[in-house]
Amino acid sequence: MEPDVSIETGSMIRIAVLPVGGSIPHPRLRSYVEMLGRHTRIDLSSISSFYSEHQKSPFTHQPWETGSLRFKFMLGGAPPSAWEDFQSCRKILAVIGLCHCPASPDLDLVADQFATACKAYTSALAKRCFAFFPTDSQLEEGDNKRENILLFPPSDQKTQEFHMLTMMQDLAASLLMEFEKWVLRAESAGTILKTPLDSQSSLGSEEFIKAKKRRLARAQKTIGDYCMLAGSPIDANAHYSTAIELARLTGDIFWHAGAMEGSVCALLLEEGDNKRENILLFPPSDQKTQEFHMLTMMQDLAASLLMEFEKWVLRAESAGTILKTPLDSQSSLGSEEFIKAKKRRLARAQKTIGDYCMLAGSPIDANAHYSTAIELARLTGDIFWHAGAMEGSVCALLVDRMDHKDPLLEEEVKYRYYNVIQLYRRSYLQDNAQRRELAKEVVDLLMSAADGGKSLIDASDRLILYVEIARLFGTLGYQRKAAFFSRQVAQLYLQQDNACAAMSAMQVLTMTSNAYHVQSRRNSQKMCPSPQFPVKVTKAFVSRDFSLMMHFRLHSFPLHPSQTDIIKRNPQKKEWWTGSAPSGPFIYTPFSKGAISDCNKQELTWIVGEPVQVFVELANPCSFDLMVESIYLSVHSGNFDAFPVSVSLPPNTSKVILLSGIPTKVGAVSIPGCIVHCFGVITEHLFRDVDNLLLGASQGLVLSDPFRCCGSTKPKNMSAPNISVVPPLPLLVSHVVGGNGSTILYEGEIRDIWTSLTNAGTVPIEQAHIALSGKNQDSVISIAHDVLLSSLPLKPGGEVTIPVTVKAWQLSLTDSEFDASKSSSGSARRISKEGSSPLLVIYYAGPWTSPDESNGSGNSVPPGRRLVVPLNVCVLQGLRFVRARLLSMEFPARVSEALPKQIYGENGTTEELKSVNQNDSLVKIDPYRGSWGLRLLELELSNPTDVVFEVNVSMQLDSQQSEHGMANFSNEDIDFGYRKTRIDRDYSARVLIPMEHFKLPVLDASFFSKDAQVNNLLGNKFSSTAERNAKAELNASINNLISKIKVKWHSGRNSSGELNIKDATQAALQASIMDILLPDPLTFGFRLGENGTASENIVSPEESSISDNPPGQPGSRNVARAKGSVLAHEMTRMEVIIRNNTKERIKMSLNVSCRDVAGENCIEGNKATVLWAGTLSDISLEAPPLQDITHSFALYFLVPGDYTLLAAAVINDATDVLRARAKSDSSDEPIFCRGSPFHVHVVGTA
Amino acid sequence: MANTACFIIVSRNDIPIYEAEVGSAMKKEEAAQQHQFILHAALDIVEDLAWTTSAMFLKAVDKFNDLVVSVYVTAGHILTTILLNPLYLPGSRITSSHFDTKVRALARKYL
Known part of the structure; x- marks a missing residue:
């Protein structure tokens, strides 16, 4: 599931857009993409010149006139989807490369690169590479061979755009032809189509048969998909119907659903095409x-x-039609009448054909038909149509001889018209005579019945009588009489005091409204100088009744949508927007219901020329449908244009409708009510009236609240706010460059989002400021304030594009949700919730004085406005951080002539450090260096996405150490030369980060300053605060450490970002941060003595690996022994070097021990295998601060083999710092310090 | 009951161009409206009758309860008479106060 899916997605052809060749400058790329992005819809009619029908097209119903192909551009491409087979629109069906020629001189290379890039898109049916701004030489050589590279010669914008249009049309045509081929092939051969759902079920023999059956349905569905893509919804629908039927039969539910989904899309598209047909651009x-x-x-x-x-x-000539006039409908068709009607048909048809001939501009034809019609009508006694045909013939005569003025003609016309009038008169009389025959007696009877009615005592008897009379008058065509009696009926109903009767009365009244041509008083004053007959009466009567039928109340005034908020300006402040209402933490919530607030005491400001909206609630308490033809706000102040809408209200319902309009002049606006056209009646409904009614309801005076009984929510008293209209203000509108869909980013991905702002108002913008709001504000890394400021003043119509750099935030459990569909791996993917994106809040304002305010009321500053632009970012779960662990490695060093290098040794020069860094690249163990207490941070990462990630670890070592006169690093990242770790989709990988580089060179009291005070100086009173301080200090140092580790990732061509490892690493490091950051107070090292028997030659590190031969197999070189190896039966001088890492003198008592491979002490005891000279135990030494001291001794190994030398010391009079470092609690405890072990390899014969 | 009358001149398409309520009838609005409704309803019958006879005065064409409607049709199918007025625009409302007084004076004579 993708974020931008809609019903129409099924008809969109996905096209991957890839930049190829040398890197394209960002603005260029943007302009190319923008140019491309205009062509998301290519009309079929425009591609016909590129299209050639090779075979009979399978799209038989393709709407070549009205249809179109739709494109969806996937910038940077997209990974293949496992659901491609299921929905063909998911396939990438074409690839477009964008190449900026100045950046890529070699077009062959570009072609190769493009071809390689295309390989990833196996389903692409068309490939094009657009090369912009080619050089002359490229133009010359470019024409001959590379068919996929299309050069856009440098020219003006218009020509380029035209070129692009042509190219896109060509692409559309070739895609269409490819689709045809595909469908033809699929129809003949058939393909096996699968989804990830299928692969899970094993194919037993039974299953296999089913699958074969299902094949047809699936093929049909897919063909349907292709029809959709080819812009032929009718064909698509046909195939989908077949697919639906077949899938239903074979029980292939998923594909059944898919086909139905497709058919919905087809239906929609078809409808859309039909609609568009009538729109000409x-x-x-x-x-x-x-x-x-x-x-x-x-x-x-x-x-x-x-x-x-x-x-x-x-x-008409072949079939014949029955033609009628209102005169006919009144006479009932008896059998005799029927025969007459049949005869008359011909005449009428001829007359009508004559009419059409006239309309078609052929008076001679018309005359011929009219003559026939006259003759026939005369024969059948159809006088009215006779007259009509004659009238037509006069008209035909006139049109025919339009040019020459002829007195004879005039005479002829006069004569004929006389005849026509005579005939019309006759037909009317004839008709009336007929009616009178029947009617006269009926009317008399009815009148006497009505007369008798007054003697009826029971009102309901009279009611029934009047109903009948009204009905009969209606049948006779006596509309006014019928209306009169209907009104009587309504009055009788109203005399009964109950709701049903009232409703019936209303219904009856609505029938009368036609006869009475009721109009409102307001309109009659304005437009109609002579109101129709009993207007005064009916208006008063009917509109009162209508106000019972419909109830109106003011629902709410939507505040200015966040896009157009008005902000008061404070001329005293530079930041003029501060302190002005409305502010607060929740400026904008995208899902609040239209920001409705109770507007009881509200002042509203409307702006001249900007549409405004008001919510009005309508209730229909009647038991019949209410069709409101038009309803609009009634404003008497004359500075407001209201827009009418039409509404239909089902019985007993209420509805909130949105009425809108445009203020036209500065001043106050009051909205007392609405004007309603309903059942031909125009009435003004005042909101006040309903207030009274509601008040009555609450006091129990009126039976019921019409809104509540219509299911409306709780009663709401809404008084009209004071509305004032102010002069025009600037109006900023925004759109995101590259489409308004959300930008999809992986967690930690860094991307520029370009927002373009346009001044759509009529006043220039002179001040503007961008602030941030909403969630995840810290994900916005930078905003180009200067771009906005430099564009000021922004003239009306002016546009400015502002880049905003966003680093996608980390998804947390609360602000994310599981992707509705499962990813290919089957596990749910996390995706950010909507509304968790940060918002840009742009405050802007026009000039301080409004231009047309010349009347001198200059004390009021025109207000500013606020635009809220949500940065639509959809964060996808990216690389997942599984866990962090701290690993430690212990690997003893070997004794040699030199000490193992200290990383931050006192005399460490930059050069040395560099070499160290080189050695450090890849954590390999130098056996002469050892790595005692080496700590590695292991990060386990997994990749749940469907793209490949590459992870690169780097460290940012700042020059903090230089304060101590130690290492002097530049602030740049140190690349450890790790190869990039590639993590394939659905795999996990581990990355190791050595933590050695973070050790401080000096064990300083500063680190413990607070710690120490806590533990020793201060009593328990302040310990809690101090502890907290200490904790904070610790956390700060961890954070400092972590911030130096950068885990960067790349994915694809464009995506790159940084992994947020902070929290997890923090947890991993918490326990042992001191060990990582702080050195031991004393470090011990062993080396062979100056005049020892070890090799005289100094072996360079390069050779060391060569000479590191196994013992017993001495190399051929004259140095018989490997470096650092010691001969048995020889006195070997050794030195132990103790370095004091603190800033104080340390007195200690040193012990040196030697152990064999079994871990037995081999210096002491009766089985000692090593003889020694000098002192090895309880040596009292004193190390000056930050300096080394050396103690020499000699060993004599009796037995060759491996030995381990260990040095340890007990520190006398330990300081607080040392105690803190050793984490000792009591002040009596001796502080014991142990060095890392050193290996001694003793060779020789025993 | 008899001393009440409503006098209306109606132009084509049911448009009233003059109306006068005369007599000492109860001034209840409901009743006044009732008169207009009755006159309006009578137009149906008038329309029928007007075509059948060449007479201009149609006597009592219609009645409702005790109220009787009589009609005078002009040649131009304006019901009841109008005085000649060269500034009169056919179909517009008659606003002359002189005409109004005359009508009322006449009415008093007969009621």
Whole structure:
């Protein structure tokens, strides 16, 4: 599941867009992509010149006139989806390369690169590489061979765009042809289509048969998909229906669902095409071109009308139609009448055909038909149509002889018109005479019945009588009489005091409204100088009733949407927006319901020329549907244009509708109510009236609250706020460059988001400021404030594009959700929740004085505004950090002439350090150095995504050490030369980070300053605070350490970011941070003595690996022994070097011991195998601060083999610092310090 | 009951161009409206009758309860008479106060 899925996705062709060749400058790439992005829809009609039908197209119903192909550009490509087979729109069907020629001189290379890049997209049916700005030489050589590279010669923007359009049309055509081929092949051969769901079920023999059956359905579904992509929804629908049927039969539920989904998309697309058919686009151009375009369009319209007329006439002549007038409908068709009607049909048809001939501009044809019609109508006594045909013939005569003025013609016309009028009159009389025959007696009867009605005592009897009378009058066509009696009925209903009767009354009244042509008083004053008959009465009566039928109340005024908030300006402050309402932590929540607040005492500000909206609640307590033809806000102040809407309200419901309008002039606006056109009646409904009603309801005076009984929520008293209209303000609108869909980033990915801001108002923007709000604000690394400021003042229509660098935040459990669909691995993927993106809040304002405010009320500063732009970032779970562990390694060093190098040795020069770094690259163990207490941070990472990640660890060592006169590193990252760790999808990998580099060179009291005080000086009183301090100190040093470790990742071509390892590492390091950061107070080392018997030659480290031969197999060189090996039966001088890492003198008592491989002490005891000279135990020494002292002794090994030398010391009078380092609690405890073991390899014969 | 009358001149399409309520009838609004409704309803019958006879005065064409409707049709199918007024725009409302007084004076004579 992707974030941007919609129903139409099924019809979009995915095209991977890849930059190829040398790196394209960012703005260039953006402009290329933008140019490409305009062509997401290619009309089929525009590609016909590129299209050639090789075979019979399988898309038989392709709408070549109206259809289109839709493209979806996948910038940077996309990994193949496991669901490609299931939904063909998921396939990448084409690849477009973008190449910036100045950056890539060798086009062959580009072609190769592009071909390689295309290989990843096996489903791509078309590949194009667009090369922009080729040099002349490239142009010359480019033409001959590389068909996939299309050069865009440097030219102006328009030409380039046109070129691009042509290229895209060509691409569309070739894709269409490929689709055809694919469908033809699929229809003939058939393919096996699978989804990841299938692979899970094993294919038993039964399953296999089922699969074979299912194949057909799936193939049909896929063909349907391709039809959709080819822009032919009708074909698609046909295939989908087949697929649905087949899938249902074979029980292939998933594909059944898929086919149905596809058919929905097809339906939608079909509808959309039909809709679009009638819309003709007039591209912006100069007046003349537009006029010419209009002329062409009108000619086209005329031609199609003419053709339609032809069709109509042909159809009418062959089939014949029954034509009627309102006169006919009143006379019932008896059998005799029926025969007459059949005869009359011909005449009427001829007359109508004549009419169409007239419309088609052929008066001679018309005259011929009219003559036939006249003759026939005369024969059948169809006087009315006779008159009509004659009238038509006069018209035809006039049109025919339009040019010459002829007195004879005039006479003829006069005569004919006289006839026509006579006939019309006759037909009316005839008709009326017929009606009168029946009606006269009925009317008399009805009148006397009505007369009798007044003697009826029971009102309901009279009601029934009047209902009948009204009904009969209605049947007779006496509309006004019917209305009158209906009104009587309504009055009788109203006299009964119950709701049902009232509703019936309303219903009856709505029937009368037509007869009474009811209009509101307001309109009658304005437009209609002579109101229709009993207007005053009915208006008063009917509108009162209508106000019972419908109830209106003000629901709410939506505050300014966050895009157009108005902010008061404070002219005193530089940051003028501060302190102005509304502020607070929740400026904007994208899912709040339209930011409705109770507006009881609210001042609203509207702006001239900007549309505003008001929510009004409508209730229909009647038991019938209410069709409101139009409803709009009624504003008497004359500075507001209201837009009408039409609503239909089912019985007993209420509805909140949005009414809008545009303020036109500065001043106050009051909205007392709405004007409603309903059942032909125009009434003004005042909100006040309903307030009274509601008040009555709450006091029990009125039976019920109409809103509550219509299911509306709790009653809400909403008083109209004071609304003032202010002069125009600037209006900033934003859009994200490259589409408004959300930017999809992996966790930790760093990406620039370009937002373009346009001033859509009529006032220039002179001040602007960008702030951040919302969640995950710290994910915004930088905002180009200077770009915005340099663009000021932003004129109306001006645009500025601002880059914002975002580092995708880490998904946490609370602000993420599981992706609805399962990823290919089957485990759910995490994806950020909507609304967790940070927001840019842009405050902007126009000039301090408004331009047209010349009346001198200059004390009011025009307000500023606020635009909230959500940075639509969708964070996908990226590399997952599984755990961090601290590993320690112990590997004794060998005794040699030199000491193992200290990393931050006192005399360590930069050169030495460099070499150290080289040695350190790849953690390999130098046997002469050893690595005692080496600590490695192991990070275990797993890759749950479907792309490949490459991880690179680097360390940022700052020059903090230089304070101590030690290492002097530049602040750049140290690359340890680790090879990049590649983590494939669904795999995990481990990365090791040596922690040695973080050891401080000096054991200093400063680190413990607080610690020490805590433990020793201060009593238990302050210990808790102090402990907290200590903890904070510790955390700070961990954080400092962690911040130096950078785990960077790359994925694909464009994605790169940094892994957030902070929390996990912190936990891993918590326990042993002191061991990592602080050196031991004393470090011990052994080396062979100056005049010892060890090799005289100094062996360079390079040779050491060569000479590191196994014992007993001495190399051929004259140095018989390997470096550092010691001969048995020889006195070997040795030195132990003790370094004091503290800033104080340390007195100690040193002990040296030697152990054999079995761990037995071989110096003392009766089985001692090593003889010695000098002192080895309880040696009292005193080491000056930060200096070495040496103690010499000699050993005589009796037996060759491996021995281990160990030095240890007990520190006398340990300081607090030392105690703290040793984590000792009591002050009496001796502080014991042990060095790392050294190996001695003794060779020789026993 | 008899001393009440409503006098209305109606132009084509049911548009009233003059109306006068005369007499000493109860001034209840409901009743006044009732008169107008009755006159309006009578137009159906008038329309029928007007075509059948060449007479301009149609006597009592309709009645409701005790109220009787009589109609005078002009040649131009304006119901009841109008005085000649060269500034009169056909179909517009008659606003002359002189006309109004005359009508009321006449009415008093007969009621």
